[in-house]
Amino acid sequence: MAVSKRIVLHFPKRLVNRPIVSRLIKDYDLEFNILKALVTPEEEGLLVLELSGEQTEYDKGIRYLTETGVRIQSLSQDVLRNEERCTHCGACITICPSDAFELDPLTRQVSFYNEKCVACVLCIKACPPRAMEVHF
Amino acid sequence: MAKTIEEINEKIKQGKAVVVTAEEIIGIAREKGVKQAAEEVDVVTTGTFGPMCSSGAYFNTGHTRPRIKLGGGKTLLNDVPAYTGLAAADLFIGATALPDDDPRNKVHPGEFNYGGGHVIEELVDGKDIRLEATAYGTDCYPRKKLETLINIKDLNDAVLFNIRNAYQNYNVAANTSDKTIYTYMGVLRANLGNINYATAGQLSPLLNDPHYKTIGIGTRIFLGGGTGFVAWQGTQHNPDVPRTEKGAPKRGAGTLCVIGDLKQMSPRWLVGTSMLGYGCTLTVGVGVPIPILSEEILGYTTVTDAEIFGAVIDYSSDYPNMKADILGEVSYGQLKSGKVKLKGKEIPTASLSSYPRAVEIAQTLKEWIINGKFLLTQPVAPLPGVESGITFKPLKERPIEE
Incomplete structure (x- = not known):
């Protein structure tokens, strides 16, 4: 069975210079699409990937990453909406490049589908009441 | 059928008033006709519920011992400067x-993460605010210095x-240039x-009251989750703009100056906002009740998004x-469909x-009135209408000659 998931990888300093992600292709026949890559001043690496392949190989790939010392989070937990602060104005709708926000034509409530979110974070600062939060 | 505000208030006190929102009245009038709807409602x-920059709050802090004259000095609230050109503790x-x-x-x-609007939100939320003043x-x-929580x-x-x-009504905003702009x-x-x-x-x-026939100075309103009043016409109040046949202005027109405790x-209704x-x-959040004093007034409240145009x-x-x-000009019906055709x-x-919060305000105000918690007021003076001759002037700059 094929799977495709968006995940956040945290590379500790000692792993930043090692070829790790390339082994996902070579050894586990996985495909990936880099959504975001960043090395912080303390040299911790952060990579947001869309990773796809056969479930069994995918699981092996993830096990390999974990054993190497990479910390993995699933992306859907990373951009969150603070429901208390959201006023459902809709300013986010035309900002989002991946159509993760949807307006209900009847109630005019705005829904956020984080499975569609590619963590580009454009909405974070464009949201007037600052209801969108990024958690890495 | 003409009703008076006193008669409506009497019905509110008896729990017999018929109150509906400006969204609900559209269907009611369509079904029953304006005449019957005006009799029943x-x-x-x-x-x-939207960002409104010309908003603010004033307070009296109480006097310190020994006294300090904040007036004419410098006062910060959570690092945000407050206006002190008033008396000692205002x-x-x-x-x-x-x-x-x-x-x-x-x-x-x-980013503009924190400013005066956020101070007001936190104050209303009951949070302590840092006041630092020099005089x-x-x-x-x-006294020349004060640092305290308020x-x-x-x-x-x-x-x-x-x-x-x-x-x-207000401008509809677009950008024809070749780069993103932040407005x-x-x-x-x-x-x-x-x-x-x-x-x-x-x-x-x-x-819903395009010619200001019921909303005037002294009108009691929903303001920020409590009650307030229309104090005056707002700044830039400009009734003389192009209007539709039913009276809806096609540009920014009237405004309200409002006050409340x-x-x-x-x-929930005063939210610090960052653009x-x-x-x-x-x-x-502002909500205004419109007393249905005549068929004409009810007619105005039946306005729909398709009949309101913005530039x-x-x-x-x-x-x-x-x-x-x-x-170009587009209707709010088109705007709310999610896309418009232009050029x-x-x-x-x-x-x-x-919009969902505007609905909630209209519903809340409706419940307050139905439950007899909110009575209507007779304005003490009307807002200036088209006949006032008010025009909205630009600033004419003149050189300062020494």
Whole structure:
């Protein structure tokens, strides 16, 4: 069975210079699409990937990453909406490049589908009441 | 069928008033006809919830021992400067005020994470606010420095006083340039990438009483989750603009100056707001009841989004340069469909004003009236109408000669 998931990888300093992600292709026949890559001043690496392949190989790939010392989070937990602060104005709708926000034509409530979110974070600062939060 | 406000108030007290929202009245009038609807319905409630920059609050902090004259000195509330050009213990904080050390647009677009609007929200939320003041000292007010926490419950007065709210219609914003711009109408993408608008349309207070026949000075309203009053026409009140046959202005027109006790308001309806690259502001909830005194007045409240038009303005050049040109006129019905056609292009639209929250305001006000908690007031004076001759003038600059 094929799977495709968006995940956040945290590379500790000692792993930043090692070829790790390339082994996902070579050894586990996985495909990936880099959504975001960043090395912080303390040299911790952060990579947001869309990773796809056969479930069994995918699981092996993830096990390999974990054993190497990479910390993995699933992306859907990373951009969150603070429901208390959201006023459902809709300013986010035309900002989002991946159509993760949807307006209900009847109630005019705005829904956020984080499975569609590619963590580009454009909405974070464009949201007037600052209801969108990024958690890495 | 003409009713009076006294008669409607009598029905409210007896729990017999028929109250509906400006959204509900559309279907009722369509079904029963305007004449019968006007006989049956006593009050139509409206609402709007959007960023309104000309908002602020004043308070009296109480006097310290020994006394300090904040007036004429410098006072910061959570690092945001308050206006002190008043008596010793009175302060005013405006929604757009920024901490002195905020980087503003030095790195464009600036984030504007915290300003006067946020101070007002936190104050209303019952949070302690840091007050730091310096003064010059006098014989009767000797103290020169004050650092303390303040809390809304301890203030002598805390009053929301917004000199321009609830714009009767507003510009629809677009960007024809080749780069993204950051405006008070939100982020506008290049080459007409999106269009933003900011009104509750068919629910908006002044669009339901386009000629100000019932809303006037002294009208009791829903303000920030509590009750307040219309104090005056708002600044830039400009009734003389092109209008539809039913009276709806096609440009920004009337405005309201509103006032109310901040102590009974709620942070749900006064939200500190950050406009990327532009500044801080306050999103304010305003709801106005419209007494159905005649068929004519009911007729106005049946206005629909399809019958309200706004002018699309280019915020990349025409707006900053004060040019009156417009890119076109679109209805709020079109805007709310999610896309509009303009210049041969289908453009996605977004709102800066929350329609679901406007509905909630109109519903809340309706419940207050039905439950006898909110009586209507007779305005003590009307807002200036088209006949007032008011015009909206630009600033005519003149050189200062020494």
